[in-house]
Amino acid sequence: NFTNSSTVTPLTLQTNVLTELRKWKLSLIEHHKLQMKQEKDKHTAHVRQLSNEMENLKELLHTYEISIGRKDEVVITNLTQALERQKERVELMRKFTLWRIQHIKAKQEEYANRIADRQFRTALMKKVWAAWRSLSEEKWKEKVAKACQLRAEDVCVQLTNDYEAKIAELTATLEQTKAEILRLQSEREQYEDTMKKAFMRGVCALNLEAMTMFQGK
Numbered sequence: 554n555f556t557n558s559s560t561v562t563p564l565t566l567q568t569n570v571l572t573e574l575r576k577w578k579l580s581l582i583e584h585h586k587l588q589m590k591q592e593k594d595k596h597t598a599h600v601r602q603l604s605n606e607m608e609n610l611k612e613l614l615h616t617y618e619i620s621i622g623r624k625d626e627v628v629i630t631n632l633t634q635a636l637e638r639q640k641e642r643v644e645l646m647r648k649f650t651l652w653r654i655q656h657i658k659a660k661q662e663e664y665a666n667r668i669a670d671r672q673f674r675t676a677l678m679k680k681v682w683a684a685w686r687s688l689s690e691e692k693w694k695e696k697v698a699k700a701c702q703l704r705a706e707d708v709c710v711q712l713t714n715d716y717e718a719k720i721a722e723l724t725a726t727l728e729q730t731k732a733e734i735l736r737l738q739s740e741r742e743q744y745e746d747t748m749k750k751a752f753m754r755g756v757c758a759l760n761l762e763a764m765t766m767f768q769g770k
Contacts, residue, residue: 563766570759578752585741592737596730603723610716617712621705628701632694639687643680650676 650672 563763566766567759567763571756574752574755578748581748585744589737589741592734596734599730600727603727607720607723610719614712614716617709621709628694628698632691632698635694636687636691639683643683646676646679 650669653669653672
């Protein structure tokens, strides 16, 4: 269209072509900058999300550790209190038996001795029974405490493994994202280099066409 117009001078044609090429170049650069900004914003949002997830996982692990520690303290306290109550009951029973033996009347000494002997045997049986029961309960409580501790340790190990796997997965995703950004930057540099070369070829072609027009006129 420019070559067929008789009113357009070669200088005006060259100026118009250069102006259009400059506008085209600026448009391509702005479009590429917009794409890079969008990719950068996506990457920033993704990294922020991953950081928030890691912080939440750390807080959850800390909460589990505190909860398990409190449960262990409660179990130990309950066992200690139960043993102290059992000892107090046995001691009170023994004192009560001795008090009854000491206050029996003299004329009922033989009868009282038999009663005392029977009471003593009963108390002894109760004491043995209480001791056996206390020992059984203590062993049972020790088993329960050990089972709870083992279970808690298994849970902690499992949680730690899960969190480590999640952190490794997030780290791998982050590394992939960084590699993708590097790839995009490399493509942008290649794209800019290609555009520069194409622009130089276009300028050379326009110069040759302008020279041809000058020679023709």
